[in-house]
Amino acid sequence: QVQLVESGGGLVQPGGSLRLSCAASGIIFGIYNMGWYRQAPGKQRELVAAITGGGRTNYADSVKGRFTISRDNGQDTVYLQMNSLKPEDTAVYYCNARRSTGDYWGQGTQVTVSS
Numbered sequence: 001q002v003q004l005v006e007s008g009g010g011l012v013q014p015g016g017s018l019r020l021s022c023a024a025s026g027i028i029f030g031i032y033n034m035g036w037y038r039q040a041p042g043k044q045r046e047l048v049a050a051i052t053g054g055g056r057t058n059y060a061d062s063v064k065g066r067f068t069i070s071r072d073n074g075q076d077t078v079y080l081q082m083n084s085l086k087p088e089d090t091a092v093y094y095c096n097a098r099r100s101t102g103d104y105w106g107q108g109t110q111v112t113v114s115s
Contacts, residue, residue: 002026002104004095009109012085016113020080022095022106029076033098036069036080038091038111045094049080062088085113 008020035050049059049069068081095106
């Protein structure tokens with residue numbers, strides 16, 4: 001059974017930082033492309049950042065220079081370091097694991113940026 005468990009969300013003031021974690025189980029983690037998506041109220045889910053098994057990354061334009069995705073294949077965990085947070089970053093953040101034979105999602109973690 002595949003599980004993706006996110007943690008690290010919460011309430012932070014504008015300009016602050018948070019680090020999200022996603023622990024995977026039930027998959028051969030190292031061969032999956034991992035991604036972080038977010039969905040704000042009334043909006044579609046969007047890609048925030050992604051990282052291949054080999055460590056190649058890509059980011060949404062809105063977070064470039066502020067967010068960093070990384071992975072630890074030994075710990076089966078992917079991270080999203082979020083700096084200089086803005087109110088428009090407020091959303092539920094979801095972890096995703098994807099390859100040709102599977103597409104899995106976590107339950108999401110709420111990030112709220114507000115003063």
